[in-house]
Amino acid sequence: MSKMKTEIRAFIFENFLFDAEEDALQNDASFLEQGIIDSTGVLELVEWIEEEFGFTVGDEEIVPENFDSVNLLCDYLAQKTEKCLQPT
Numbered sequence: 001m002s003k004m005k006t007e008i009r010a011f012i013f014e015n016f017l018f019d020a021e022e023d024a025l026q027n028d029a030s031f032l033e034q035g036i037i038d039s040t041g042v043l044e045l046v047e048w049i050e051e052e053f054g055f056t057v058g059d060e061e062i063v064p065e066n067f068d069s070v071n072l073l074c075d076y077l078a079q080k081t082e083k084c085l086q087p088t
Contacts, residue, residue, distance in 0.1 A: 005074050011048055012070070016041055027070040042067055055080055 005027060016036050017024055031037040037045065045067060046057045066076040 002074065004077055005070055007052070008070050008073050008077075011045070012036065015044060015048075025070070027074075029070075030064075030068050032064065032068055045073075049077065053077060053081060 009025065009027075012025060012031075013020065013022075025036065029036070031041070042062065046062060049055075049057055061076070065072060067073055
């Protein structure tokens with residue numbers, strides 16, 4: 001498992017799943033459909049991303065295609081952090 005997925009999973013467990021077992025969350029499981037995160041939780045996730053990774057998440061980027069599973073979020077962060085590392 002990549003370091004980024006490990007960080008995302010740690011945040012989800014610390015803030016939403018609390019004492020759940022490690023296998024309670026599959027990396028491709030939908031946060032919204034599984035009831036792991038609601039709309040308020042998505043905002044907490046956005047705030048964590050902005051603080052942890054040092055960029056602003058645009059309103060148009062807060063969509064299930066970016067924020068609805070560990071895998072989708074990891075893909076989103078990989079794209080954003082790669083962009084952040086490229087010279088402008």
